[in-house]
Amino acid sequence: MRDLRLAVRAGGGFGLGLAFFLIVVTLVPFAVGPRTELLAAIAPGILWLGALLACLLSLDRILALDWEDGSLDLLATAPLPMEGTVSVKALAHWLTTGLPLVLASPVLGLLLSLPAAGYGPLVLSLLVGTPALSVIGTFGAALTVGLRRGGLLLSLLVLPLYVPTLIFGAEVARRGAGALDYATPLLMLAGITCGTIAVLPFASAAVLRVNLR
Amino acid sequence: MNFNALWAYANPRKFIETADKVLPALSVLAALCMGVGLVWGFFFTPDDYRQGATVKIIYLHVPSALMAINIWLMMLVTSLVWIVRRHHVSALAARAAAPIGMVMTLIALITGAIWGQPMWGTWWAWDPRLTSFLILFLFYLGYIALWEAIENDDTAADLTSILCLVGSVFALLSRYAVNFWNQGLHQGASILRGAALVGDTEERMSNVYAVPLFVSIAGFVLLSLALIILRTQTEIRARRMRALMARERMN
Amino acid sequence: MPDLGKYAGAVLSSYAVSLLLLAVLAAVSIRRARRMKKELETIEKKMKNNV
Numbered sequence: 093m094r095d096l097r098l099a100v101r102a103g104g105g106f107g108l109g110l111a112f113f114l115i116v117v118t119l120v121p122f123a124v125g126p127r128t129e130l131l132a133a134i135a136p137g138i139l140w141l142g143a144l145l146a147c148l149l150s151l152d153r154i155l156a157l158d159w160e161d162g163s164l165d166l167l168a169t170a171p172l173p174m175e176g177t178v179s180v181k182a183l184a185h186w187l188t189t190g191l192p193l194v195l196a197s198p199v200l201g202l203l204l205s206l207p208a209a210g211y212g213p214l215v216l217s218l219l220v221g222t223p224a225l226s227v228i229g230t231f232g233a234a235l236t237v238g239l240r241r242g243g244l245l246l247s248l249l250v251l252p253l254y255v256p257t258l259i260f261g262a263e264v265a266r267r268g269a270g271a272l273d274y275a276t277p278l279l280m281l282a283g284i285t286c287g288t289i290a291v292l293p294f295a296s297a298a299v300l301r302v303n304l305r
Numbered sequence: 306m307n308f309n310a311l312w313a314y315a316n317p318r319k320f321i322e323t324a325d326k327v328l329p330a331l332s333v334l335a336a337l338c339m340g341v342g343l344v345w346g347f348f349f350t351p352d353d354y355r356q357g358a359t360v361k362i363i364y365l366h367v368p369s370a371l372m373a374i375n376i377w378l379m380m381l382v383t384s385l386v387w388i389v390r391r392h393h394v395s396a397l398a399a400r401a402a403a404p405i406g407m408v409m410t411l412i413a414l415i416t417g418a419i420w421g422q423p424m425w426g427t428w429w430a431w432d433p434r435l436t437s438f439l440i441l442f443l444f445y446l447g448y449i450a451l452w453e454a455i456e457n458d459d460t461a462a463d464l465t466s467i468l469c470l471v472g473s474v475f476a477l478l479s480r481y482a483v484n485f486w487n488q489g490l491h492q493g494a495s496i497l498r499g500a501a502l503v504g505d506t507e508e509r510m511s512n513v514y515a516v517p518l519f520v521s522i523a524g525f526v527l528l529s530l531a532l533i534i535l536r537t538q539t540e541i542r543a544r545r546m547r548a549l550m551a552r553e554r555m556n
Numbered sequence: 557m558p559d560l561g562k563y564a565g566a567v568l569s570s571y572a573v574s575l576l577l578l579a580v581l582a583a584v585s586i587r588r589a590r591r592m593k594k595e596l597e598t599i600e601k602k603m604k605n606n607v
Contacts, residue, residue, distance in 0.1 A: 231453055231471065239454050249468065251474045252443040256482040263486060266315055281484070284339050284478065302463040333559040342561050349573065365574045408581045412574045417569040423563055528578070542592040549599050556604075 108141040109189040110196055116142040117200045124149035128205050135204035136214060136265030142200070143193045143218055144225060144254055148192075150189045151229040152246055154181050155237045155300075166302050182223075182230040182293070190222030206269060213268020217281060221261035224285040226291050228253045234299040254285055308314035315392035317541045324538045328531060340522030351516060362420045365519060366527035370413040373441060376529060381473050394537065396462035397544060398468075399469065400452050401536030405529055407445040414438055428463035433483045436469030440479050444472045458544055 113225050121131060158164040167177050197218050199210050208277065232250035236242035260281040267274040314320050346364035380399040387396040417435065418428045429435065451468055455461035 133492060197442070235451065235468060236454075238460075241454075245447075245450055245454050248443075249447040252440055252479075253472070254473065255440055256478040259479075259486045260480040277485070292471070296465055299464055299467055302460055302467075305461070347567075360565050361567050362570045365570060369574065405581065408577050412577055413571050414578075415577075416570040419566050419573075423566050450577055471576040528582075532582065535589050537583070539592045542596045546592070546596045546599055549596075549603060552601065553599075553606075 098148075109150045110192045112149050112193045113146040113193055113196060114200065116145060117203055120204065127254075127265065130142075132171070132205045132207055134274075135201060135206040136261050136269050138204060139200060139206075139214060140218070140221075140258060140262040140265060143222065144258055146193055147189055147222065147225045148247055148250060150185065150248065151233050151246060152236070152243050154185050154230055154233040156242075157234070157239050164229055164300075165304060166299060169303070173263045175293045176233065176302055178230055178296040178300060179289075179293045182227045182296075184227040185230065190218075190226050194222060199255065201249050209271040210265065210269030212280075213274050214265045215269070217261045217274075217278065219266035220278065220282050221257050221264075222289045224257045224281075225298075227288045228257070230291050231296045231299065234296040234303065237300070238303045257281065260284065267283055313391075314389075315349050315546070320394050320525065321538055321541060328534060328538075331534070332528060332530045335524060335531050337524075338520055338527055339411050339524030342524045345517035346514075346521055350517060359423055360463075361394045361421055363514065364521040366413060366416040366420060366451050367518060368522045369409045369416065370381045370438070371522060372525050372529050373406055373413050375437065375526075376402050376409060376533075377441065377444075377473070377476070378525070379412040379533075380406070380469055384469040387462055387466050388470075393544065394541065396466060397540035398533065398537045399466065400462075401540050402529075402533045403445060403449050403452070405532050405536070407449065407527075408447060409529070410438060410442045414442065414506065433480075434488075437476075438478045440483070441476060444476055446474065458547065479537075517519055 117138060118135075124130060124134070124188060155164065158167065168174060170177070172180075194215060197214055199303055201211055201214055232246050232253070236246045239245065260277045264281060265278040267277065268299045314323060341363055347361055350361065383395045383399040383402075385533070386392060387399070412433075417438075421437050422428050448465060448468060451465050452461055455464060
């Protein structure tokens with residue numbers, strides 16, 4: 093999978109999303125005050141929101157670089173169908189952004205004094221939920237790829253699409269932190285992720301074909 | 306009714322001609338229905354024994370909320386028609402309808418907030434229905450922004466219609482997600498329950514309120530229809546103008 | 557004028573805001589429709605003269 097390696101390299105900014113995540117989480121106590129019990133209560137939500145924003149930040153890089161140097165046109169004529177290309181792009185985005193966020197989240201949970209019971213569900217929910225963020229984000233990136241000032245529009249388009257993932261993901265983390273049963277939202281989250289992975293690449297590919305016309 | 310006859314209106318010229326004929330009557334009818342519904346609702350309905358005079362807000366709140374959803378559905382249908390049959394009028398109708406839907410969503414949200422303040426003691430609550438409408442508003446914003454951002458008409462039509470399809474799925478998902486996330490203050494949809502109309506259930510809305518409400522709903526439907534037709538006509542003309550200008554530049 | 561009691565502010569403001577929004581929407585639509593029609597006519601006339 094030379095394409096994957098290429099995409100990973102082109103995706104670049106490995107640490108950028110991670111650093112953004114760290115900064116957001118660091119800023120929260122400054123904004124709401126250093127009270128431990130308050131931080132513990134909002135930690136799951138903050139961590140999810142931070143991960144989501146960090147994901148959003150790197151979305152326009154998914155396709156923009158390939159668009160500029162014309163390799164996207166090459167990919168379009170390659171034997172690999174467009175659906176495969178966008179899936180690989182989304183996978184590459186997840187590996188470079190989503191996975192590091194998942195791995196870093198326990199450490200940042202520590203900073204926000206997340207209750208001990210919450211670590212497992214938090215990591216699990218991010219692990220299950222972030223692929224959906226990448227796939228939805230790729231769709232948004234495909235929509236705005238040809239536009240000069242696409243960045244802001246990309247956020248406007250993608251954020252409403254993130255709502256269900258965020259709701260269920262944060263719900264899992266919150267219930268986990270409160271030592272409650274979190275099976276139902278986790279299943280819903282997994283359902284959304286599987287559904288987006290199965291269906292959205294077709295939409296992204298269709299959009300990309302229109303944009304390359 | 307022969308639905309195949311509808312396709313004749315996919316011809317832009319035919320659409321404009323017919324629209325010119327239909328629009329005056331439709332506008333007058335819309336103004337009439339809205340006027341009657343709202344005046345009746347405002348001046349000639351009694352106060353509710355629990356909600357006092359605020360019950361009069363229903364004549365704005367319910368119709369606008371209905372139209373907010375129905376216009377999105379209409380955009381979904383016209384987007385599908387564009388994707389499948391590639392009739393320009395269809396894509397332009399979706400474009401024309403979006404701002405109207407957005408205004409309807411805004412009215413539903415604002416009147417809801419004004420109504421909620423005295424009734425629930427709060428302007429805003431993160432209630433499923435309120436939240437879903439806010440999300441719907443965001444979808445309208447994104448959809449309109451995408452139309453504005455793309456210069457090529459056909460590309461814009463393609464991209465926005467795919468966005469509309471994907472957005473519809475996600476809007477539905479959000480609706481259920483939000484329900485799961487928080488149980489709400491908002492009452493169920495009291496008029497649309499079949500039993501509420503004909504049956505004698507306790508939740509049945511009294512006829513005193515129902516009749517002007519239906520007139521008002523009809524007014525909102527007609528008004529939206531008239532505006533959609535007018536704006537579609539405008540979009541067709543704008544598109545034709547862009548095409549002519551492009552041809553002129555070529556020469 | 558019906559007696560709106562203590563909720564007069566709420567009812568009146570919601571009617572005012574809604575009608576204002578609808579009026580603005582209608583006015584913008586109508587103005588744009590008129591302008592578009594006129595501009596298209598001028599351009600079509602110009603095109604005809606060129607040919």
